[in-house]
Amino acid sequence: MNEKTRDILGLLARLALGGLFIYSGLVKALSPAEEFGFAIEGYKVLNAELSLWAAYAVPWLELYAGLLLAAGVFTRCNALFIGAALLGFEALLGQAWLRGLPITSCGCFGSGGGNSIGREFAQNLVFLALAWVSWKYGRAWSADRAVETP
Amino acid sequence: MIDRTKARLLALAGIIIFVSTIAVLLARQFNMGPERPAPAFRTFGPGSAPVQIYEYTDFACPACRYAAVKVDEMIKIYGPGLRVSFKHYPLVNIHPWSFHAAAYADCAGEQGKFKEYSELLFENQEKWGTAKVKPGEFEAFAVRLKLDWPKMAACADSPEVLNRLKLDIAEGDMKGVDATPTFFVNGKRAVGAGQLVEQARKFDNILRAAKP
Numbered sequence: 001m002n003e004k005t006r007d008i009l010g011l012l013a014r015l016a017l018g019g020l021f022i023y024s025g026l027v028k029a030l031s032p033a034e035e036f037g038f039a040i041e042g043y044k045v046l047n048a049e050l051s052l053w054a055a056y057a058v059p060w061l062e063l064y065a066g067l068l069l070a071a072g073v074f075t076r077c078n079a080l081f082i083g084a085a086l087l088g089f090e091a092l093l094g095q096a097w098l099r100g101l102p103i104t105s106c107g108c109f110g111s112g113g114g115n116s117i118g119r120e121f122a123q124n125l126v127f128l129a130l131a132w133v134s135w136k137y138g139r140a141w142s143a144d145r146a147v148e149t150p
Numbered sequence: 151m152i153d154r155t156k157a158r159l160l161a162l163a164g165i166i167i168f169v170s171t172i173a174v175l176l177a178r179q180f181n182m183g184p185e186r187p188a189p190a191f192r193t194f195g196p197g198s199a200p201v202q203i204y205e206y207t208d209f210a211c212p213a214c215r216y217a218a219v220k221v222d223e224m225i226k227i228y229g230p231g232l233r234v235s236f237k238h239y240p241l242v243n244i245h246p247w248s249f250h251a252a253a254y255a256d257c258a259g260e261q262g263k264f265k266e267y268s269e270l271l272f273e274n275q276e277k278w279g280t281a282k283v284k285p286g287e288f289e290a291f292a293v294r295l296k297l298d299w300p301k302m303a304a305c306a307d308s309p310e311v312l313n314r315l316k317l318d319i320a321e322g323d324m325k326g327v328d329a330t331p332t333f334f335v336n337g338k339r340a341v342g343a344g345q346l347v348e349q350a351r352k353f354d355n356i357l358r359a360a361k362p
Contacts, residue, residue: 030183032320
């Protein structure tokens with residue numbers, strides 16, 4: 001794979017994953033936190049109060065991380081952060097799957113329905129791959145590169 | 151010390167975060183978020199209606215009682231051109247039984263009589279609205295409408311109903327609702343029946359424009 005192809009792949013991965021996180025964060029930030037809080041509570045990892053605090057914070061973090069990744073600001077740090085977040089989501093989904101919890105809405109993209117846990121788990125693996133490509137090749141046409149140029 | 155490149159990136163990150171935060175907060179204020187659908191028993195009119203009204207209401211509020219009459223008139227006048235969805239926004243700090251009333255109305259709705267139960271709540275709001283102890287009217291209305299009261303009582307305490315009400319309230323808070331009744335007519339805010347009637351003047355144009 002030549003450098004140009006890698007750059008294009010990196011850019012596409014960055015825009016796809018960034019866009020996805022912007023959408024996911026925006027949908028939840030524009031809905032009542034309680035809605036996402038109930039979804040988090042369903043995983044039976046955090047109690048109601050902590051779930052609500054998480055529901056207040058996570059949408060904004062997703063939105064900021066998505067925007068910064070798409071724009072290519074601190075690209076590698078953001079790709080790492082998003083990758084770590086996705087691993088966290090996988091852990092949550094995985095434990096719910098193993099425990100057979102009746103999750104009706106994963107909370108991933110607001111209350112607008114959701115896939116089965118298995119499908120969400122598989123989907124996140126694809127997103128993790130995008131995070132890796134963004135981390136590895138995502139600096140082309142980025143703000144990082146632009147400010148480095150004298 | 152931070153080098154110049156990092157400083158520029160930090161500044162850019164700060165600008166992105168600041169601008170996006172303001173944009174989202176404004177979008178919330180201007181009601182640009184997705185509208186949570188109300189349960190079917192609290193929704194009147196076809197989904198494809200060109201005029202979509204969401205009403206945040208409180209059964210113990212006199213202005214809501216007056217507005218309910220106006221809304222009923224509008225439903226009669228505009229028919230399938232109008233869809234009205236009710237959201238609960240009980241002002242519990244001034245109406246101690248509003249939240250209970252909303253829960254019972256939803257449970258009556260699950261037995262197919264939301265509208266009838268709501269009308270009784272509005273008509274008799276001065277009897278139960280400021281009661282010192284839990285009003286007997288909730289049960290009396292259910293009996294009058296031949297509803298299954300034990301089932302309604304259990305339903306009103308169920309986590310599903312309580313969560314649904316809390317979500318309605320949280321949604322109202324997020325949209326900046328602080329008085330009842332507050333309407334969102336095709337996304338545009340109207341507070342009180344007067345502003346609703348004012349907006350209704352444009353309904354004919356909207357309905358005409360929507361015709362194929």
